[in-house]
Amino acid sequence: MLSFEVLGQTIVNGIAAASIYMMISLGLALVFGVMRVVNLAQGEFMMLAAFGSFWLFTLYGVDPYLSMVAMIPASLLLGYAVYRLIIRRLLGADDINQFLATFGLALMLQGIAQYLWSADLRRLPYVLPSLEVGDVTLAGVRVVNIGVCLAVLAFLAWFLGWTGIGRSVRATASNRMGAMLCGVDVRRVDATTFLLGTAISAVGGTMLALVYFVYPSVGAGLIFKGFAVVILGGMGSIAGVIVGSLVLGITEAMVNVYVSSQLSALVAFAVIFIVLVSRPQGLFGTAR
Amino acid sequence: MLALDSVEAGYGQAKVLHGVSLTVEPGEIVVLLGANGAGKTTTLRVISGIIGARGGVTFEGRPLIGMAPNRIVELGLLQVPEGRQLFADMSVEDNLLMGSHSARAKPHRARALEQSYALFPVLKERRTQKAGTLSGGQQQMLAIGRALMAQPRLLLLDEPSLGLAPQLVTAVFEAIRRSNESGMAILLVEQNANQALRFAHRGYVLEGGRVVHRGSASELADDPAVQRAYLGLRAATA
Amino acid sequence: MAARTAFQNLAGRLAIAVGATALSLCAHVAPAAAADPIKVGIVVPLSGAQAGSGELVLRGYRLHIDEVNASGGVAGRKIELFTEDDRADATTSTSAVEKLISQRGVVAILGSYGSAPTTTGSDVSERHKIPYIAAHAGELRLHQRGLRFFFNIHPGGPPRDVALATFFAEVLKPKSVAGLHSNQAWSIEGMKTLATALKEKAGVEIRQDEFPANTPDMSGQLTRIKAGKPDLVSLYGLDSDNATFLRQALELGLNPRHISVLGDVRASKAAAGLNFDTVLMCDDWFVGLPGAENEKYERLYRTKFPKDTPDRFAVKAYAAAQVLVDALKRARSIDGQGVRDALSATDIPTPVGQAKFKEDGQRLGTFVVAQYQKGAPVVVYPESARTSDAQLRNWRGFR
Ligand SMILES: Nc1ncnc2c1ncn2[C@@H]1O[C@H](COP(=O)(O)OP(=O)(O)OP(=O)(O)O)[C@@H](O)[C@H]1O
Ligand SMILES: [Mg+2]
Numbered sequence: 067m068l069s070f071e072v073l074g075q076t077i078v079n080g081i082a083a084a085s086i087y088m089m090i091s092l093g094l095a096l097v098f099g100v101m102r103v104v105n106l107a108q109g110e111f112m113m114l115a116a117f118g119s120f121w122l123f124t125l126y127g128v129d130p131y132l133s134m135v136a137m138i139p140a141s142l143l144l145g146y147a148v149y150r151l152i153i154r155r156l157l158g159a160d161d162i163n164q165f166l167a168t169f170g171l172a173l174m175l176q177g178i179a180q181y182l183w184s185a186d187l188r189r190l191p192y193v194l195p196s197l198e199v200g201d202v203t204l205a206g207v208r209v210v211n212i213g214v215c216l217a218v219l220a221f222l223a224w225f226l227g228w229t230g231i232g233r234s235v236r237a238t239a240s241n242r243m244g245a246m247l248c249g250v251d252v253r254r255v256d257a258t259t260f261l262l263g264t265a266i267s268a269v270g271g272t273m274l275a276l277v278y279f280v281y282p283s284v285g286a287g288l289i290f291k292g293f294a295v296v297i298l299g300g301m302g303s304i305a306g307v308i309v310g311s312l313v314l315g316i317t318e319a320m321v322n323v324y325v326s327s328q329l330s331a332l333v334a335f336a337v338i339f340i341v342l343v344s345r346p347q348g349l350f351g352t353a354r
Numbered sequence: 355m356l357a358l359d360s361v362e363a364g365y366g367q368a369k370v371l372h373g374v375s376l377t378v379e380p381g382e383i384v385v386l387l388g389a390n391g392a393g394k395t396t397t398l399r400v401i402s403g404i405i406g407a408r409g410g411v412t413f414e415g416r417p418l419i420g421m422a423p424n425r426i427v428e429l430g431l432l433q434v435p436e437g438r439q440l441f442a443d444m445s446v447e448d449n450l451l452m453g454s455h456s457a458r459a460k461p462h463r464a465r466a467l468e469q470s471y472a473l474f475p476v477l478k479e480r481r482t483q484k485a486g487t488l489s490g491g492q493q494q495m496l497a498i499g500r501a502l503m504a505q506p507r508l509l510l511l512d513e514p515s516l517g518l519a520p521q522l523v524t525a526v527f528e529a530i531r532r533s534n535e536s537g538m539a540i541l542l543v544e545q546n547a548n549q550a551l552r553f554a555h556r557g558y559v560l561e562g563g564r565v566v567h568r569g570s571a572s573e574l575a576d577d578p579a580v581q582r583a584y585l586g587l588r589a590a591t592a
Numbered sequence: 593m594a595a596r597t598a599f600q601n602l603a604g605r606l607a608i609a610v611g612a613t614a615l616s617l618c619a620h621v622a623p624a625a626a627a628d629p630i631k632v633g634i635v636v637p638l639s640g641a642q643a644g645s646g647e648l649v650l651r652g653y654r655l656h657i658d659e660v661n662a663s664g665g666v667a668g669r670k671i672e673l674f675t676e677d678d679r680a681d682a683t684t685s686t687s688a689v690e691k692l693i694s695q696r697g698v699v700a701i702l703g704s705y706g707s708a709p710t711t712t713g714s715d716v717s718e719r720h721k722i723p724y725i726a727a728h729a730g731e732l733r734l735h736q737r738g739l740r741f742f743f744n745i746h747p748g749g750p751p752r753d754v755a756l757a758t759f760f761a762e763v764l765k766p767k768s769v770a771g772l773h774s775n776q777a778w779s780i781e782g783m784k785t786l787a788t789a790l791k792e793k794a795g796v797e798i799r800q801d802e803f804p805a806n807t808p809d810m811s812g813q814l815t816r817i818k819a820g821k822p823d824l825v826s827l828y829g830l831d832s833d834n835a836t837f838l839r840q841a842l843e844l845g846l847n848p849r850h851i852s853v854l855g856d857v858r859a860s861k862a863a864a865g866l867n868f869d870t871v872l873m874c875d876d877w878f879v880g881l882p883g884a885e886n887e888k889y890e891r892l893y894r895t896k897f898p899k900d901t902p903d904r905f906a907v908k909a910y911a912a913a914q915v916l917v918d919a920l921k922r923a924r925s926i927d928g929q930g931v932r933d934a935l936s937a938t939d940i941p942t943p944v945g946q947a948k949f950k951e952d953g954q955r956l957g958t959f960v961v962a963q964y965q966k967g968a969p970v971v972v973y974p975e976s977a978r979t980s981d982a983q984l985r986n987w988r989g990f991r
Binding site for chain 1: 402404422423424427428432433435438439440441442443444448451452453455456459500501504
Binding site: 069071072075076079082083124184185186187188189191192193196198203205206207208277278279284319322323326327328330331 | 640641642643644775801802803804806807808809811812813815816818819832835836839840842843844845860861862863864865866
C-alpha cells in the first residue's frame with residue numbers, strides 16, 4: 067500500500083487541493099493584512115463565481131477558462147458594491163461587529179444563491195485529458211488549476227513587489243499610520259486590496275467549479291479551510307498563505323489515504339486548535 | 355506659512371487640546387516644548403490630518419481641517435512621527451521610496467533618493483535590509499530620510515532624539531539643520547529643550563493642551579518658568 | 593358554570609370556521625370537499641438541502657391523491673391533504689407531525705425524506721396511534737423499535753445487498769472487489785451485508801473504504817483503490833457520491849472492469865455530462881421497469897409532467913399513497929386504529945412492486961440490477977425482470 071505510486075498520487079492530490087485553498091486564503095489574508103477586517107463572505111465570492119462559470123458553460127457552452135477571466139470584472143462590480151456598502155464601514159470596528167456584518171453578508175449571498183438555483187449539488191461537466199507521469203495520474207483540470215494558481219501567485223508577486231500601488235499596499239499593511247503620513251490614500255489602498263482579493267477568489271471559484279461541487283454553501287465550507295491556512299501561515303502573510311495551503315492540502319490528502327477519510331476532515335480543526343494554543347502568531351508569522 | 359488658531363482636539367470624549375494657537379513662518383525652525391501628555395503629538399496629528407479638530411489650521415492660507423492626510427502631504431507638509439511608524443517588514447529602500455509616494459515628489463524620486471543616501475550613508479549600505487532590523491538611530495535616520503524624500507516645504511518632527519545615544523542626537527539635529535538651510539521650514543517637538551532651543555529660532559511651551567509660553571529661542575531659554583519646567587522635566591525623567 | 597349563550601356558541605363556531613378557512617388557504621389545498629373529507633397529513637422537506645427531493649416526494653403523494661379525489665374519493669369522501677415542511681430535520685419533523693395530528697386531526701401521515709426525520713416523526717405518530725407511512729427511509733433500526741403504527745415502502749437494505757451479491761457472484765464473477773461506502777449508518781450496514789453475502793456465495797473478500805457522504809473529493813480513496821487493481825468497484829453512497837466517484841475515477845485513471853452503484857446514477861445534477869453506459873445500478877425501481885402497474889404510472893406521470901422523467905422519489909411516494917388509499921377503502925373505521933389494521937393487511941400491486949408488509953411494518957420488496965445501455969437504463973437482473981443482457985465491458989467515461 068505504501069508504494070511510491072500512491073505517495074506520489076497523494077501529494078499531487080494534496081497540491082491540487084492546496085491550489086484552491088490558496089485562492090480563498092489569499093483574499094482573506096490580503097484584506098485582513100491591510101484593513102484588519104476578517105471577511106467571512108470571501109467564500110461567497112468564490113461560490114458566486116463558481117455558479118457564474120457553471121451557468122455560462124451549462125447554458126451557453128462557454129469554456130470555463132474563458133469564464134474564469136469573465137468572472138473577474140463581474141466580481142469586481144460586486145466586490146466594489148460590497149466594499150462601499152459594508153467593508154469600508156468596518157475599519158476599526160469591534161471584532162464582533164465585523165463578524166456579524168460579514169457573516170450576515172455571507173448568509174445573504176448564500177440565501178440568494180439558494181433561492182435562485184436551489185441547494186442541489188452540481189458539477190461543471192468539463193474534462194481535460196489526464197496525464198500519466200510514471201504511475202501517477204494527473205487529472206487534467208487539476209493540473210491546469212495548479213498552473214492557474216501559479217499564475218495568480220506570479221501576478222501577485224509582480225503586483226506587490228514591482229508596482230507602486232503594490233508597494234503602497236504592502237506599506238499600508240505594514241503600518242497604516244506610516245502610510246498615511248507618506249501621502250498614501252489608504253482608503254484607495256483598502257478598496258484596491260479588497261477588489262484584488264475578490265478577483266482572486268473569483269478565479270478560485272471557477273477552479274472550484276471544475277473539481278468540486280457547485281452549491282450555495284460551498285464557500286462556507288471553504289472559508290473554514292481558509293481560516294486554517296491563514297492561522298497556520300500567520301495572519302496576513304502571503305508567503306505564509308502559500309506554505310499554509312500546501313501544508314493543509316498535503317496533510318489532508320496524506321491523512322485521507324494513510325489514516326482515515328473521517329480524520330482528514332478534522333485536519334483543519336486540529337491545525338487551528340494546535341496553532342492557536344501553541345503559536346498564536348502562526349508558524350511563519352512573527353509576534354507583533 | 356502654517357497657522358493654528360484656537361485649535362481644540364481630543365480622542366473620543368477626552369479633550370486634549372484646549373485652544374492651541376501657533377505659527378511657523380517660511381525658513382523657520384520652531385520648537386514645541388512641553389511635558390509628557392501636554393498635547394504635542396496631538397497637535398502634530400491635527401496638522402497632518404490624522405485626527406479631526408475644531409478651530410483653524412491653515413497652510414499657506416489653505417484650511418487643513420477635514421482634509422485627508424494624503425492631500426496634506428501633497429501640499430508639501432510632512433511629518434516624522436512619534437515612534438517613527440516605519441514599514442518594519444519592508445526594505446530600507448522601499449521605505450524611502452514610499453516617502454516619495456505623492457505626485458508632487460514622484461518626479462524627483464531618483465535625485466531625492468541620492469540625497470537621502472548622501473545625508474545618511476549608512477542607509478545606503480543597508481538598503482536591502484528590513485527596516486525593522488535597523489538600530490534605533492538608523493531607524494530615526496530612515497524616518498527622517500523617508501520624510502525628506504517627499505521634498506517637504508514644512509517638516510514636522512516629533513521627538514526625533516528620543517532614545518538615541520548623544521552622538522546620534524547630534525547627527526540627527528545636524529541633518530535637520532542642514533535641511534533647514536536649504537529652505538525647509540521646521541516644526542520640532544522636543545523634550546530635550548536645551549539642545550532644541552540652541553538651534554531653533556522660536557518656540558512655544560505647551561501645558562495641559564494650552565500654549566503657556568512663547569517667544570524667540572533665547573527668550574525662552576532665559577525664561578525662569580521655562581527653565582523650571584525644563585528642570586522639573588529633568589527631575590521627572592531622571 | 594354559567595350557561596353559554598347562543599350568541600357565544602355562534603361566535604365560537606364562526607371563529608373556528610374562519611380560522612379553518614384561513615388555515616386551509618395557507619396549506620394550499622384544494623377547496624375543502626363539502627361532505628366531511630378524510631384528513632391526511634404530509635410531512636416532507638420543502639426547504640433546506642433536501643428540498644429538491646422533498647418536492648418530488650410531495651409530487652408523488654399528490655399525484656395519486658388527486659387521481660383518487662377526481663374519481664370521487666374514498667366512499668364518497670374526498671381526501672384533504674395538510675402539508676408541513678420539516679427541512680428533513682429530526683427536530684422539526686417532530687413538531688410538524690405533532691401539529692398535523694393534534695391541530696389538524698389527520699388520520700394518517702405520509703412520511704418524510706430520510707431516516708432521521710422519519711424516526712422522530714413516526715415516534716410522535718405512534719404515541720398518537722396514527723399510522724405513519726414512510727417512502728424514503730432505509731435504515732435497519734427504524735424497524736427495530738417495535739412500532740405498530742409505522743409502515744415503510746422501502747424494503748430496507750438486506751434484500752438489496754443480497755440481490756447485489758448474488759448478481760456479482762452469478763454474473764460478474766469478480767476476482768478482486770473494492771467496496772466504497774459513505775459514512776452513514778445505512779451505507780456501512782449495507783456494505784457489511786454485501787461483503788458477508790459475497791464471501792458466502794463467491795468466496796471473494798471485499799476491500800472496504802469509507803468516505804464522508806456528499807464529499808466533493810474522493811481522490812484519496814480512489815488512489816488507494818486504484819493501487820489494489822480491483823476488477824469490480826461497488827459504491828454505496830448518495831446520488832452526488834455516485835457522480836463524484838465516476839468523475840474522479842475518470843480523472844485519476846481508475847477503470848475497473850465493472851462499476852456498481854446504488855440508485856439511478858443519473859439522478860444527481862452533479863452527474864451532468866457523464867456517459868453512464870455499462871455502469872451497473874441496484875434499486876427496487878428504475879424508470880422503464882417492466883410491469884403493468886409501472887407502465888400505467890409512468891404514462892400518468894409523463895402526461896402530468898411532460899418535461900420530466902419519472903424518478904424514484906415520486907414513484908415511491910405514489911406507491912405509499914396508493915397503499916394508504918387502499919387501506920382507507922378497506923378500513924373498518926376511518927381513524928388511526930382502523931386505518932392501521934387495514935394497512936397491516938395490505939396486498940396490492942404498485943409501480944415499485946407488490947406491496948405487502950412484514951410484521952415490523954417494512955415492505956417485502958425485490959431488487960433489480962439495471963445497467964445504462966445507449967443512454968437509458970435497462971434491467972439486467974434477475975431473470976424474471978430482465979429486459980436485456982448485461983454488457984460486460986469497461987466504462988468509457990465522458991460523452
Ligand atoms: N490615541 C490616543 N487615544 C486616546 N488618548 C490619547 C491618544 N494619544 C494620546 N492620548 C492622550 O492625549 C493626551 C496628550 O497626548 P500627546 O501624545 O499629545 O502628548 P505629548 O505631549 O505628545 O506627550 P509625550 O511627550 O509623552 O509624547 C495624553 O493624556 C494622552 O494620554
Ligand atoms: Mg508625543
